Amino acid sequence: MKLFIQVLLFSFLAVSLAAQSNQSSQLDKPYVILISCDGYRYDYTTRFHPPNIGRFIEEGVQAASMIPSFPSKTFPNHYTIATGLYPENHGLVDNTFYDPGRGELYKISKRSAVEDGSWYGGTPLWVKAEQNGMVAASYFFVGSEAGIQGVRPSYYFPYDGYVPNEKRVEQVLQWLQLPEVQRPHFIAMYFSTMDDAGHRYGPSDEQPIQQALMELDTVLGQLFDGVKASGLPVNIIIVSDHGMVDVGPDKLINIDPLAQESQYLIANNGALAHVYLKDGANADSAYLFLKSRENHFKAWRSAEFPAYRTGGKNPRLGDFILIPEFGYYLSDSRRIAQVRNNNFKQGGEHGFDPEFLEMHAIFYANGPAFKTGLAIPSFRNIHVYPLICRILGLPIPPGIDGKEEVLRGILKD
Ligand code: AMP
Numbered sequence: 001m002k003l004f005i006q007v008l009l010f011s012f013l014a015v016s017l018a019a020q021s022n023q024s025s026q027l028d029k030p031y032v033i034l035i036s037c038d039g040y041r042y043d044y045t046t047r048f049h050p051p052n053i054g055r056f057i058e059e060g061v062q063a064a065s066m067i068p069s070f071p072s073k074t075f076p077n078h079y080t081i082a083t084g085l086y087p088e089n090h091g092l093v094d095n096t097f098y099d100p101g102r103g104e105l106y107k108i109s110k111r112s113a114v115e116d117g118s119w120y121g122g123t124p125l126w127v128k129a130e131q132n133g134m135v136a137a138s139y140f141f142v143g144s145e146a147g148i149q150g151v152r153p154s155y156y157f158p159y160d161g162y163v164p165n166e167k168r169v170e171q172v173l174q175w176l177q178l179p180e181v182q183r184p185h186f187i188a189m190y191f192s193t194m195d196d197a198g199h200r201y202g203p204s205d206e207q208p209i210q211q212a213l214m215e216l217d218t219v220l221g222q223l224f225d226g227v228k229a230s231g232l233p234v235n236i237i238i239v240s241d242h243g244m245v246d247v248g249p250d251k252l253i254n255i256d257p258l259a260q261e262s263q264y265l266i267a268n269n270g271a272l273a274h275v276y277l278k279d280g281a282n283a284d285s286a287y288l289f290l291k292s293r294e295n296h297f298k299a300w301r302s303a304e305f306p307a308y309r310t311g312g313k314n315p316r317l318g319d320f321i322l323i324p325e326f327g328y329y330l331s332d333s334r335r336i337a338q339v340r341n342n343n344f345k346q347g348g349e350h351g352f353d354p355e356f357l358e359m360h361a362i363f364y365a366n367g368p369a370f371k372t373g374l375a376i377p378s379f380r381n382i383h384v385y386p387l388i389c390r391i392l393g394l395p396i397p398p399g400i401d402g403k404e405e406v407l408r409g410i411l412k413d
């Protein structure tokens with residue numbers, strides 16, 4: 001019954017929000033599908049040879065890897081790809097963080113926050129498109145459920161990880177079959193298959209990672225076939241948000257004893273934890289206390305941590321951050337007990353400094369705008385935004401972190 005209501009609600013959303021239409025100046029523009037494969041590590045393709053992705057790359061462009069922004073977590077990186085801004089600049093600094101100004105916590109399981117556009121800075125691609133009279137659509141891309149600057153894509157769905165991948169592909173192909181006035185020119189979509197397998201088994205566990213990749217490859221193959229059959233000038237860009245590294249159950253660090261300190265709040269994301277001083281707390285003594293408890297992790301002043309590329313000054317980062325040694329993970333008594341009792345399988349994690357190759361993501365592209373058979377070196381994920389703006393003829397917002405020059409060479413002249 002609940003499922004039935006959800007299906008009804010989804011159909012209603014998809015139809016009722018299809019209000020926008022392409023302005024005449026946008027009708028002849030090409031199409032872009034931006035596909036995110038969460039947790040697809042840069043080396044999975046060469047390790048496992050997925051056939052459809054392999055052909056896609058051969059006839060298109062591939063980067064040696066795409067370098068995520070810090071922290072290499074899902075929400076900050078999807079939203080960096082969507083905005084061309086580093087997380088410190090777009091404001092989604094982690095999957096879980098506190099905003100001292102608002103006095104509120106953001107976390108990805110809190111629907112009221114995820115759907116509240118006031119948390120999100122920058123101008124995501126679908127907002128940029130809609131603002132320029134171009135219809136946009138999203139099947140679960142991070143941020144697209146929120147009204148950002150009061151704008152959502154013409155077509156979108158609230159996140160539901162149980163929707164089968166095939167259904168997502170069918171919907172995208174249906175969008176491409178709409179009459180041209182309603183047909184979205186920018187489409188974002190999302191698959192969590194590789195992230196799910198990577199967390200559960202760890203990236204070194206060949207068989208389950210390969211199996212997950214083949215499943216994903218099959219649905220991507222259906223998408224490629226459908227796009228080809230449409231006859232439309234569609235450019236497909238496949239990215240991921242980050243990689244994955246093995247973190248076994250013995251590498252979990254219990255930070256509950258630190259969290260009991262009354263001078264600060266902690267937002268723990270595993271590969272890093274943000275520490276926010278409470279009003280009146282003494283910063284030096286809190287810092288010394290955290291330093292004195294270092295054990296397979298280090299305490300840093302946020303503004304001094306080198307992986308923040310713009311100075312680490314956003315208050316949402318916290319006063320201090322705790323960084324585990326690579327391959328260790330900050331956890332708590334409850335989670336550690338679940339793992340020990342075999343109620344939770346602990347295999348892989350991410351979130352670490354992008355300087356570690358294991359955290360690197362993918363970038364593959366194919367379509368009429370792209371050169372064929374081109375391999376390029378690794379680049380940072382801030383640069384995808386201006387590439388897509390250029391293909392779609394959308395203005396690039398001034399002051400973004402991504403630079404158009406970085407990827408211009410992958411486009412045909
Ligand atoms: P993580 O591995 O913790 O960085 O986050 C990955 C998880 O984020 C996936 O398992 C997804 O289920 C979840 N996720 C992805 N997009 C959304 C969304 N729009 N809303 C809520 N959760 C999401």
Ligand code: ZN
Nearest residue numbers: 038039074241
């Ligand atoms: Zn992710």
Ligand code: ZN
Nearest residue numbers: 039074195199
């Ligand atoms: Zn993940």
